[in-house]
Amino acid sequence: MRKSLLDVLVDPVSRSPLTLDAGESADGQIMEGTLRGAAGRSYTITNGIPRFVLTDDSGQKQTERSFGYKWQKRDAWYSPEVQAACEPWFVKRHGFESAEEMRRFFGSHRRVLDAGCGGGYASSMWMDSSWQGTDDSQWYGVDISEAVDMAQERLSSMPGTHFIQADNLQLPFREETFDAILSEGVLHHTPSTERALKALAPLLTKGGKFLFYVYRKKSPLREFTDDYVRDAISNLSPEEAWDALRPLTKLGQALSELHAEVEVPEDIPYLGIKAGRYDVQRLIYWHIAKLYWRDTFSFEENNHVNFDWYHPKYSWRQTEEEVRRWCSESGLTITRFDDTEESGFTVHAVKE
Numbered sequence: 290m291r292k293s294l295l296d297v298l299v300d301p302v303s304r305s306p307l308t309l310d311a312g313e314s315a316d317g318q319i320m321e322g323t324l325r326g327a328a329g330r331s332y333t334i335t336n337g338i339p340r341f342v343l344t345d346d347s348g349q350k351q352t353e354r355s356f357g358y359k360w361q362k363r364d365a366w367y368s369p370e371v372q373a374a375c376e377p378w379f380v381k382r383h384g385f386e387s388a389e390e391m392r393r394f395f396g397s398h399r400r401v402l403d404a405g406c407g408g409g410y411a412s413s414m415w416m417d418s419s420w421q422g423t424d425d426s427q428w429y430g431v432d433i434s435e436a437v438d439m440a441q442e443r444l445s446s447m448p449g450t451h452f453i454q455a456d457n458l459q460l461p462f463r464e465e466t467f468d469a470i471l472s473e474g475v476l477h478h479t480p481s482t483e484r485a486l487k488a489l490a491p492l493l494t495k496g497g498k499f500l501f502y503v504y505r506k507k508s509p510l511r512e513f514t515d516d517y518v519r520d521a522i523s524n525l526s527p528e529e530a531w532d533a534l535r536p537l538t539k540l541g542q543a544l545s546e547l548h549a550e551v552e553v554p555e556d557i558p559y560l561g562i563k564a565g566r567y568d569v570q571r572l573i574y575w576h577i578a579k580l581y582w583r584d585t586f587s588f589e590e591n592n593h594v595n596f597d598w599y600h601p602k603y604s605w606r607q608t609e610e611e612v613r614r615w616c617s618e619s620g621l622t623i624t625r626f627d628d629t630e631e632s633g634f635t636v637h638a639v640k641e
């Protein structure tokens with residue numbers, strides 16, 4: 290970390306300023322040290338990253354371990370094929386014309402918080418070598434898990450980047466620090482999506498923008514299977530869960546390779562199924578059980594997607610009404626609400 294990070298940091302418990310107990314290297318980096326807060330609390334800096342996670346919630350700790358594990362499995366998500374599938378999906382949901390437009394958007398903000406940056410995957414879509422961080426354009430990547438070390442490894446060569454390990458429900462930042470917050474697929478992995486949204490909103494300046502993606506509620510059978518499988522899988526270690534999900538991934542592959550379609554003759558409202566023609570794998574995927582398979586991904590990459598869905602203990606799904614209400618209660622005016630994806634809602638809101 291650089292000393293200038295202290296300008297925006299506070300003790301996450303008392304919200305009072307922190308003092309730094311560490312030496313600076315010749316290039317102005319602080320690799321190891323201690324940040325001291327109120328009432329004798331202290332927070333370590335290791336590998337150049339200040340660490341603030343205090344939660345004792347067992348579900349959150351399991352979720353943290355799960356993501357720490359999956360992000361370090363680079364072979365399962367780092368390929369150009371995965372990037373090629375994810376970037377257009379990200380750009381479209383957020384209503385940008387291109388990755389370039391997205392880069393200009395984030396670059397035009399003074400302080401951007403990536404709240405739950407993981408290994409820096411989403412941000413790497415726009416923060417590539419042409420990103421020019423300056424004193425007027427800084428990016429702060431926060432994650433509860435050790436994935437933030439990977440984000441640092443991938444993105445710290447970009448100017449104006451900062452990495453912090455912390456909990457979105459208890460972040461060590463002064464209020465009204467950021468003029469943009471991105472939280473892509475994160476809020477629903479905390480103990481409460483609502484609490485996470487409400488904890489982040491005060492960190493925005495007036496007029497600041499909040500861009501987030503959260504899972505949406507699916508049809509009843511799919512919701513049942515999601516909870517049922519997750520209850521079983523999330524109790525396994527990450528390694529065991531990865532292996533336990535292989536048969537499920539293989540079934541997704543087998544169904545996909547059928548290349549078979551089925552006509553649903555009439556709407557079945559109580560199962561959330563609409564009349565129409567479906568690929569069999571997609572019909573099952575959206576309405577009965579998530580058995581992810583995509584031909585352009587390797588087997589491990591497909592298994593990674595199923596692991597990402599079933600292993601983290603916290604993975605809440607929300608209704609549109611809930612998301613709109615939580616925004617309104619947080620002083621956020623929604624400016625864009627994308628519900629075109631069955632998987633989730635992509636929301637842009639402005640702090641009043």
Ligand SMILES: C[S@@+](CC[C@H](N)C(=O)[O-])C[C@H]1O[C@@H](n2cnc3c(N)ncnc32)[C@H](O)[C@@H]1O
Nearest residue numbers: 356405406407410411433434456457473475478
């Ligand atoms: C699906 S990943 C998304 C990562 C990144 N936003 C992206 O799109 O590439 C969800 C991330 O949320 C993080 N996370 C879960 N609970 C969190 C919390 N309470 N505070 C901060 N990060 C959290 C996980 O560690 C994980 O890296």
